Each structure stands twice: as C-alpha cells, then as structure tokens.
Amino acid sequence: MRYPHLPKLVRHACHLRFAAALLLLISWHTSALAQAPAGQKPDQAAIASAHYLATEVGHEILAAGGNAFDAAVAVSAALAVVEPASSGVGGGGFWLLHRASDDMQVFVDGRETAPAAATADMYLDAQGEVNRDLAVNGPLAAGIPGHIAGIAHIAENYGALPLARSLQPAIRLATQGFPVDEKYHTMMRYRADVIRRWPAATAALLVDGEVPEIGTLIRLPDLAATLQRVAADGPTAFYSGDFARQLVQGVRAAGGIWTLADLAAYRIKERAPISLQYQGYRIVTAPPPSSGGVALAEILNIIEPYNIADMERSRQVHLLVEAMRRAYRDRGIYLGDPDFVDMPIRQLTSRDYAAGLRASIRLDRATDSEALAGFADSPKGMDTTHFSVLDAAGNMVAATLTVNLPYGSAFMAPGTGFLLNNEMDDFSAKPGAPNAFGLLGYTANAIEPGKRMLSSMTPSFVFRSDRQAALGTPGGSRIITMVLLGILDMIAGNEPESWVSLPRFHHQYQPDVISIEPDAFSPELIEQLEAMGHSVEARDSTWGNMHGVLWKHDGNAVSAGSDPRWPSGRAVVR
Ligand code: GLY
Numbered sequence: 413m414r415y416p417h418l419p420k421l422v423r424h425a426c427h428l429r430f431a432a433a434l435l436l437l438i439s440w441h442t443s444a445l446a447q448a449p450a451g452q453k454p455d456q457a458a459i460a461s462a463h464y465l466a467t468e469v470g471h472e473i474l475a476a477g478g479n480a481f482d483a484a485v486a487v488s489a490a491l492a493v494v495e496p497a498s499s500g501v502g503g504g505g506f507w508l509l510h511r512a513s514d515d516m517q518v519f520v521d522g523r524e525t526a527p528a529a530a531t532a533d534m535y536l537d538a539q540g541e542v543n544r545d546l547a548v549n550g551p552l553a554a555g556i557p558g559h560i561a562g563i564a565h566i567a568e569n570y571g572a573l574p575l576a577r578s579l580q581p582a583i584r585l586a587t588q589g590f591p592v593d594e595k596y597h598t599m600m601r602y603r604a605d606v607i608r609r610w611p612a613a614t615a616a617l618l619v620d621g622e623v624p625e626i627g628t629l630i631r632l633p634d635l636a637a638t639l640q641r642v643a644a645d646g647p648t649a650f651y652s653g654d655f656a657r658q659l660v661q662g663v664r665a666a667g668g669i670w671t672l673a674d675l676a677a678y679r680i681k682e683r684a685p686i687s688l689q690y691q692g693y694r695i696v697t698a699p700p701p702s703s704g705g706v707a708l709a710e711i712l713n714i715i716e717p718y719n720i721a722d723m724e725r726s727r728q729v730h731l732l733v734e735a736m737r738r739a740y741r742d743r744g745i746y747l748g749d750p751d752f753v754d755m756p757i758r759q760l761t762s763r764d765y766a767a768g769l770r771a772s773i774r775l776d777r778a779t780d781s782e783a784l785a786g787f788a789d790s791p792k793g794m795d796t797t798h799f800s801v802l803d804a805a806g807n808m809v810a811a812t813l814t815v816n817l818p819y820g821s822a823f824m825a826p827g828t829g830f831l832l833n834n835e836m837d838d839f840s841a842k843p844g845a846p847n848a849f850g851l852l853g854y855t856a857n858a859i860e861p862g863k864r865m866l867s868s869m870t871p872s873f874v875f876r877s878d879r880q881a882a883l884g885t886p887g888g889s890r891i892i893t894m895v896l897l898g899i900l901d902m903i904a905g906n907e908p909e910s911w912v913s914l915p916r917f918h919h920q921y922q923p924d925v926i927s928i929e930p931d932a933f934s935p936e937l938i939e940q941l942e943a944m945g946h947s948v949e950a951r952d953s954t955w956g957n958m959h960g961v962l963w964k965h966d967g968n969a970v971s972a973g974s975d976p977r978w979p980s981g982r983a984v985v986r
Contacts, residue, residue: 448512448880448965453805458972459483460908460959460983461799462498462886465590466490467974467982469581470801473573474986480803481509481570482578484811485563487799489582489639492559493632494590495980496617496831497599497818498797498886501638501650503833504558505813506698507566508685508871510880512806517696517873521681522562523864524555524835528677529669532859535841542841549606551668553821553834555865556678559813564647565680576643583643586636586829589629593980597626599795599818606822610666613824613831634829651675655828662825663832677862683750688761690716693903697872697895698812699757700750703743704870706760707892708899710739713766714773721904726940727775729933733919733926733946734773736893740921741784748856749864755856778945781924795819796869796886802961802970810871810882812891838865870895874902883911883960885975890927893918894956908960908973908983916956929954957981 459470469490470483492500507520535547567575600623607613641649656675663670685696686705690712697705714735796814821834839859857866868891871884885894898911915932925947938948954977961972972983
C-alpha cells in the first residue's frame with residue numbers, strides 16, 4: 413500500500429508492518445501514571461450503561477463475587493436481550509480492560525468478520541452501483557458475529573466467575589421478559605418495515621406485526637435457549653454443532669452466504685491498545701480495526717501545544733474542528749483491519765506528524781477540506797451501545813458493542829431468537845463511491861474474506877496519578893469526536909455527569925460542515941465561526957449515548973454518569 417498524502421519525510425517509513433510499528437509506539441502495560449497508590453481500592457463500584465436493567469445486572473454479578481470483567485460479561489449479555497436495537501449476540505464489539513493488580517490494559521476485539529464467500533463487489537448491481545438494500549437489510553449484510561466469543565474469552569481469561577453464572581441474569585430477562593422502553597420503540601419504528609420481511613424477527617420483536625407500545629412486556633424464549641446453550645457448553649455451542657447448523661441453514665435459506673466453516677473459524681483477537689500522553693494524562697484507547705484511537709491521538713497531538721481550555725470559545729471550536737478535519741481525512745485513507753492492511757500507525761500518531769498538520773492550520777480561517785488531498789470515509793453505523801464499569805478493586809471495563817444500524821440487518825434465523833448485524837456496511841462497498849451519507853470509501857477498508865470492517869467505536873480510559881476514568885458512546889462516525897469532547901471535559905476537572913451531557917459538535921472532513929446538536933452553539937458563536945469560513949449546520953436531533961465512570965484516588969470518590977439523551981440509561985455507584 414502507498415501513502416501518497418503523507419509528508420515526504422515520513423513517507424519512507426510507512427512501509428513498516430503494522431505490528432512492528434505498533435510495538436514501538438505502545439506498550440501493553442501502561443506506565444505508573446495508570447496506577448492508583450499501592451494497595452488503594454475504591455471500595456465502591458460504578459456501572460453506567462444504556463439500560464437500567466443491564467446496570468442492575470452488572471451490580472448483581474459484582475455482589476455475587478464477580479469482578480469488573482464478570483460484570484462486563486453480564487452487562488453485555490443483558491444489553492443483547494433488552495436493547496436489541498443496539499447490540500446483540502448476532503453482532504460484535506470491543507471490550508477495553510484495565511486490571512488493577514498488575515496495571516494491565518488489553519483490547520478484546522470481538523469485531524465481526526466477512527464470510528469466506530464475501531467479495532469486494534458483492535453489493536454492486538449490474539451497473540456497478542451499490543445496492544443499498546442488500547448492503548444493510550437481510551442476511552447478506554451480516555458479518556460473522558463476535559459477541560459470544562468475546563464475552564466467553566473475557567470470562568475465561570479475566571473473570572472470577574464461570575461464564576454460566578454471568579449469563580444467568582440475561583437468561584432470566586429473556587425468559588421472564590422486559591418492558592419496551594423509548595429507544596426500543598423509537599428505533600423499531602424506523603426499522604419495522606424491514607423487520608416485517610422476516611417471520612422469525614416479526615414474531616419475536618413485534619406484537620401482532622406492529623411496533624409494541626412503551627411498557628409492553630417482551631419475552632425472547634429462543635434467545636434464552638441460545639444463551640442457555642452457551643452457558644451449558646461454552647461458545648462452541650454457538651459456533652459449531654446443531655445450533656450453528658440451524659443458524660447457517662436459516663441464513664442461507666434467506667439468501668445469505670455463511671457456512672459452518674465461517675462460524676468455526678471465528679476468533680477473538682487480543683490487541684495492544686493505543687496509548688498516548690496528553691497534558692499529563694495517559695489516554696488508553698481503541699486500536700485498529702477501530703479508527704477511534706488513531707484519530708483521537710492525531711487530534712490531541714495537534715491541539716496539545718495550544719492551551720485550548722483557556723481559549724475564547726470560537727477559537728477553541730475552530731481549532732478542534734481543524735484537528736478533527738485532518739484526523740478524519742487520514743482515517744478514510746489509511747485505516748482498516750490490521751491483519752490485512754499495512755498502516756502507518758506510528759507516523760499518524762506521532763507528535764512530529766501532528767506538528768506538520770498543525771502548521772497548515774490558520775488560527776483565523778477555516779481550511780477548505782477540498783484543499784487537503786485525499787478521500788473521506790466514515791462508518792455508517794447509527795446504532796451501537798456503550799457501558800463503563802469500575803469495580804471495588806479498581807478494575808475497569810469500557811465496552812462498545814454494536815449490530816450497526818438500529819436492529820442490525822433486521823434478519824433473524826428461525827429458532828435462534830436474535831437479530832444478525834449489518835456490519836458488512838462498515839466496509840467500503842465500492843472504493844471511491846459515496847455511501848448512504850454522501851461519503852467516500854477507500855481500498856484499505858475494501859471487503860475481503862475473513863477481514864474485519866473498520867469501526868469508529870472508541871472505548872477509552874483516561875489515567876492520571878490521582879484519578880482514572882472509563883468512557884465511550886455509540887454514534888457511528890461521531891463516536892470519536894464525542895469521546896474527544898468527553899475526555900477534554902474530564903481533563904478540565906469535570907465529573908461524568910458533565911462529560912455525558914455536554915452539547916456536541918462534529919466535523920469529519922467531508923461533508924465540510926460543522927454539525928451541531930440543536931442549540932449547542934449560540935447564534936453569536938455561529939456567526940463568529942461563519943466569519944472564519946466555517947459552515948455550521950444545526951441537526952434536528954441530538955446524538956450519542958455516553959456512559960462514563962470516574963474514580964478520584966484522593967478522597968476515594970467514585971462517580972458515574974449516564975447520557976440524559978436516552979432516559980433508559982442508568983449510572984449507579986454502590
Ligand atoms: N458500526 C459502527 C462502528 O463500528 O463504528
């Protein structure tokens with residue numbers, strides 16, 4: 413792969429294999445900055461998730477003797493039941509773990525993979541145009557799921573309880589039922605017509621073929637049976653044997669291309685997180701196949717020499733936007749699955765590279781994105797979920813899980829009880845062609861058999877000698893900028909309730925516009941930014957669903973925050 417847009421000085425170094433570059437850049441074990449004073453423990457636990465029942469389940473498992481990793485298994489499984497719009501055992505995710513006893517950070521990559529029969533042009537019609545329906549609706553849109561493999565891996569390698577114990581609350585919720593909440597209802601209205609194409613999904617998730625009202629009790633007996641099988645026999649009960657045959661048969665009967673070999677070949681990857689220093693803090697975050705950590709590192713490196721916290725607001729927003737613009741440009745050009753693509757990670761995340769990008773920023777004038785050579789790419793994911801956990805020993809988990817669009821592909825194989833993802837749409841279906849959001853893709857993220865599609869999910873930790881935090885959010889391409897604003901707010905000394913509530917703004921290189929939440933900016937601020945040459949577009953609705961936890965070592969203060977934008981979320985310190 414060539415890197416035509418990097419400055420000439422660094423171009424020669426870009427042919428290093430990703431793994432070698434990453435080893436130089438990051439360490440599996442972070443420095444002493446990440447560690448609480450010897451022997452200190454928070455003595456309280458905090459969990460913040462997108463659903464009150466999932467938060468409760470996490471605390472239930474902690475009370476049963478589990479650690480943060482067991483709680484993460486239980487919360488992941490519970491969200492797969494009660495929040496099927498956002499994640500599920502038919503999807504995948506990333507779990508970032510911090511183990512306090514040895515200050516270990518590890519990134520558990522349970523991202524979906526393309527099936528072996530997938531091809532780069534599988535969504536193109538006879539005219540060579542992308543068939544959007546095939547790319548997002550039905551089983552052809554689904555990657556091989558990583559959710560079950562991910563939670564089983566965490567339970568086996570990091571948990572204190574057996575997987576079967578941590579799955580029990582989710583099995584109970586699927587059996588006894590849970591009430592439809594606002595998110596279930598709202599997102600279902602958006603996807604109901606596609607769900608109705610598939611009898612198993614219709615029977616499981618709709619009521620008499622209609623979107624259920626808020627408060628309706630939903631029971632998912634087939635999903636309970638699927639989870640029970642995994643509890644009894646481990647993840648092989650999902651990825652092979654009779655259940656896998658039933659799943660593959662259902663997929664293929666509806667036009668999908670999965671095989672038993674695809675399921676049997678699925679593997680979790682443990683990866684070293686991206687780790688960077690910013691103003692005395694250590695930020696530990698998501699490596700490829702997420703684009704989040706690399707983009708965050710670029711943005712923070714660009715802005716570090718400016719004291720942006722003390723800047724006048726229009727200047728502060730301008731600088732952040734210019735940094736976002738440059739990082740999102742690189743995201744589209746360079747990033748993909750590290751097992752398939754050589755990436756100049758070391759260069760992109762270096763301070764020297766950031767200095768080069770900074771030099772092209774004018775403090776009084778917006779850069780035209782067209783003036784920066786390159787392409788833009790952004791994931792199309794609009795739904796996903798995030799939760800954060802701190803246990804009483806100081807272990808932490810930041811996990812972002814997804815089925816991609818709300819209710820994923822909307823396809824459910826008969827007898828399985830869960831929807832399949834439509835994560836294949838996070839690949840570039842046609843390099844150079846605009847996607848549904850008017851953005852362009854590139855070859856680093858082209859479809860290949862067995863490859864993981866590029867993600868923006870950015871579960872992150874922030875450490876300083878006197879505090880530690882976990883945070884993240886859903887929100888497709890906006891995830892990275894939301895996590896950035898949350899981290900900056902944490903560094904400014906604010907509590908999780910502030911990080912998750914902040915008004916949000918976003919720029920992703922193309923379209924060349926600052927998107928803002930309704931009323932996020934005053935009319936005066938918009939005028940000032942427009943005078944600098946920015947276009948500002950207020951969206952009709954808010955975005956994101958951030959959940960964070962914080963432990964301040966001084967005074968042993970634990971706090972948590974759950975995004976007020978979706979009322980079903982809950983942050984509980986206990
Ligand atoms: N499907 C959303 C993401 O992975 O970024």
